[in-house]
Amino acid sequence: MQVRAKKYLGQHFLTDLGIASRIADTVDQTAERNVLEIGPGMGVLTQFLLEKEKNLQVIEIDGESVEYLKENFSRGLDGRIIEGDFLKFNIDTLFDGASFALIGNYPYNISSQIFFRVLDYRDRIPFVSGMIQKEVARRLASGPGNKDYGILSVLLQAYYDIEYLFTVPPGVFAPPPKVDSAVLSMKRNGVKSLPCDERLFKTVVKTAFNQRRKTLRNSLKPIMKEGMDTTSDLWNRRPEQLSVADFINLTLKFQ
Ligand code: SAH
Numbered sequence: 001m002q003v004r005a006k007k008y009l010g011q012h013f014l015t016d017l018g019i020a021s022r023i024a025d026t027v028d029q030t031a032e033r034n035v036l037e038i039g040p041g042m043g044v045l046t047q048f049l050l051e052k053e054k055n056l057q058v059i060e061i062d063g064e065s066v067e068y069l070k071e072n073f074s075r076g077l078d079g080r081i082i083e084g085d086f087l088k089f090n091i092d093t094l095f096d097g098a099s100f101a102l103i104g105n106y107p108y109n110i111s112s113q114i115f116f117r118v119l120d121y122r123d124r125i126p127f128v129s130g131m132i133q134k135e136v137a138r139r140l141a142s143g144p145g146n147k148d149y150g151i152l153s154v155l156l157q158a159y160y161d162i163e164y165l166f167t168v169p170p171g172v173f174a175p176p177p178k179v180d181s182a183v184l185s186m187k188r189n190g191v192k193s194l195p196c197d198e199r200l201f202k203t204v205v206k207t208a209f210n211q212r213r214k215t216l217r218n219s220l221k222p223i224m225k226e227g228m229d230t231t232s233d234l235w236n237r238r239p240e241q242l243s244v245a246d247f248i249n250l251t252l253k254f255q
Contacts (some may be wrong), residue, residue, distance in 0.1 A: 009062055010107030014044045014131075016172035020105075023131060024048030026165065026185050027103055030127035034100035038086045038114065038130075039107050041065050043073055049103065050076040057094070061085045087113055091121050101127040108133045108177065115140070115152055122159045122188065129165075129185040137164055137182035149240045151209045155202060158194060158244045160186040196251040204251045208239035216242075216250070223254065 014020050024045050027035055033055050040046045040058040042065060049056050050073075059082040060066050066083045082089065087110060094100060102125055106114055111132045118125055139148040140156055141164040156162060165183045170176035194201055203223060211219040217235040224230075234242075234250065242250070 008109065010039075010109040011041065011062070012105075012108070012173040012175060012177045013041050014105050014172060015174050017044070019168055019172055020044045021048045022166070023103070023105065023129070023183055024052070026129035026183065027052060027054060027101060027127075029129070029185055030101050030187070032099060032101040032126050034095045034098055036094065036100050036102050038102065038104035040069060040081075041105070043069055043077075045103070045105055046073065046077070055095070056080060057082060057100075059084055059086050059089060087117060091117075091124070097124075099124045099126055101125070102130070103128070104130040106130055106132050108136075108179075108181075111136055112152060115156060118186075119155055119159070126188040127186065128160070129183070131168060131181050131183050133177075134167055134180035134182040137184045140186075141184060144241055144243050144246075147240065150212075151206055154205045154209075154242075154244055154247055156186065158201070158247075159189060159191055161189050162186045194248055194251075196248050197255055200254055201247065201251045204254060205239075205247055208242075208247075208250075212239050214238070225254065228253065 027049065033053070035049065035054045035056050037046060037049060037056065037058040040060050046058060046069070057080045058069070058077065060069065061084065063083065066081060069077055069081055102118065118128055139150055140153055141162045142148040142153055163185050165185060168181040168183065170178070170180065204220065207223055208216055208219050215236050215238060217230050219239070234246065
């Protein structure tokens with residue numbers, strides 16, 4: 001009989017309860033009561049989240065983990081387990097359309113996609129925390145002038161205040177991942193909407209970073225309008241030198 005290989009789900013289960021508890025405590029930073037945990041696995045974080053005065057729901061893609069949770073957390077999680085893919089799940093139906101905080105020891109292979117989804121739902125997600133690959137956490141939290149600074153850093157920092165909280169070594173997971181991990185938190189800032197076309201902002205940021213070694217005058221050529229004035233010094237810079245405010249100013253030139 002042929003055994004079908006299981007799809008890789010980014011499963012690295014946390015075995016250190018002290019760290020699980022510290023990650024769960026990050027939700028104390030938000031007054032938001034609704035909390036969604038992505039990828040609870042065997043519930044190592046979930047058990048600590050259930051001790052909080054929060055309205056918890058969890059979403060898990062792996063059927064075996066869902067079975068395990070149903071058997072072992074039947075009281076606390078009754079009716080609160082969604083078996084599904086966070087990237088495909090219809091978020092509009094969650095918490096009856098109310099706002100919610102997001103937490104997890106996230107599947108690292110899809111963490112960028114998770115954060116792009118957060119951006120789409122930023123007005124319903126006032127707070128995000130949890131564990132991701134250290135490199136990605138660095139990138140999200142870093143500012144201009146840093147080589148880690150990139151598309152997601154700019155887009156997320158336009159709407160969230162991001163804090164790198166602490167580093168976690170591979171040895172506290174089973175199986176251990178090849179990389180270091182880190183815990184971060186993101187709080188929605190006061191910006192309701194940017195003072196420029198927000199879709200264009202995204203396009204400008206993505207286009208600029210797609211060729212991050214080039215100056216903006218060159219990298220943004222594909223989206224430039226005829227007769228655009230590119231004499232100012234801004235156009236001689238590279239994308240990693242621009243703050244969120246600089247990118248907003250740049251976007252305004254394209255409008
Ligand atoms: N929270 C657990 C497991 C972390 S591993 C712990 O700390 O031990 C990441 C978890 O995310 C796994 O349980 C995996 O099955 C789940 N997962 C992977 N992709 C997912 C997706 N698209 N939607 C929801 N859960 C997912």
